[in-house]
Amino acid sequence: MNMEQATLVGCDFSSSPTQRKPIVLAFGQLAGDRIVLQRLTPLDALAKFGHWLGEPGCWVGGFDVPFGLPRELVEHLRWPLTWRECIEHYAKLSRAEIRETFAAFTAARPAGGKFAHRAFDKLAGSSPSMKWVNPPVAYMLHAAVPLLLAAGVDLPGLHAGDPQRVALEAYPGLLARELIGRRSYKSDDVAKQTPERLIARKDLLDALEAGRTRLGLRLKLTHAQRDALVADASGDSLDAVLCMVQAGWAQREGPPRWGLPQTLDPLEGWIVSA
Template sequence: METQLLLGCDFSSAPTKRKPIVIARGALDGNAVRLVQLHDFATLDAWSAWLAEAPTWVGGFDFPFGLPRELLVHLDWPLDWASSMAHYAGMSRAEIRATFAAFCAARPDGGKFAHRATDAPAGSSPSMKWVNPPVAYMLHAGVPRLLAAGACMPAHGLAAEAFANRVALEAYPGLLARELIGRRSYKADDLARQTPERRSARADVIDALCGAGSDRLGIRLALEASQRISLLEDAQGDRLDAVLCLLQAAWASSQPGWGLPVGVDPLEGWIVSA
């Protein structure tokens, strides 16, 4: 495969200077990924413009690219991915919240949300969740902008030759972090919860990535000392999450079919490396 720019993205549907979207840019060298640079974006427009200007990339993005088939069938929304995303993009956040809340209210306790097939193996939140975390809003903000940047999305059947230079993959940093340190918490937005224990957990994630790396993915991280400090001291974990997504994208870039399992539902998509 021709050498491409590798990206990992920690995303926010409402970025600010204090809580920006973070992109980790890297390069694959054998079984190691070298972190080249971290980029912060305080607005959605700045983020999407940067993606559209970069001539070629493979990126892992920490937000869902699709909704559960069960949900779409129940709502009688389009059942092809492009049409379902166009319909979704045309809704307001208030409409999304009201629609999804009504769906959940009619379902029994313990089964309020519909799930995608990828949620169980990835350990991810349902993509229709609008709070804690608001991944439904992240999908709403992110997918249309990826499409506008000319990205192809292999898990959803979008791999037109004209767009092959920009490949967007759904990533999830928690999947890789759990493989390295179990369920220890390594980040917090709330200042009161930014504890020495979480800092120690970040250090263990970084040390594991730079040491043996991920056994399952067969890939490790190469950092400069200043970069390690930057990842360690970011108590919100956004920079480390971007780097974890970068490693997932790097792994996928070296796999046949982007590492996606056979028979992926193109309506729902898949979290890479799950």
């Protein structure tokens, strides 16, 4: 199948998915400068996510998961300096071992510079991929990336796989901040699911539907889809849609780079559209 007709996927990932806090996949299609949302699919187990990844298909996906660790950290720990070997080493560690290793690294560093960062973190406003709390992106990497590798998908700039299933690192916060600034639009804490955050979700969707983004794309929703995205106060569905829009931009940029810079570090990766 021609990759210009590929399905778009956006993934809001959870490292410990449940029915209450599932992984959310948004599926859509690029039509000119419009991205049509087709459906949202929740997955309440990592095994279901792994099974979906491994199915034959033709898609370009944006995944809200860090695909690599900071080079500075990997060099300091004397872990393998090639991406695949580094991920395979990381996958063998338990979460407790990851936490202990990274905590020891941060303990030895000065205040204000505790974490190692990837080259683009500042540019994208993303959390360092070694953080194990608020948000636990180190555990997300540990849960998701070995599954991507096992499924044989293509990880541009990092690892060659099935060119019909293209997985890119996305970050919904990058696109959200472009459209509504630093306003908060989501919370998992029911007490913090305020009218202000509801209004922020509406404003974010208004901006996406109007195409007020430098990506040059407009989101097409039905009334029911729009209502559902506004109603999801956790923001998980909306984050999946934001990742799908970033995947749409990558699809328009096309292979082999999918909009990724020539200069990306093949150990750290890059956030699409950063």
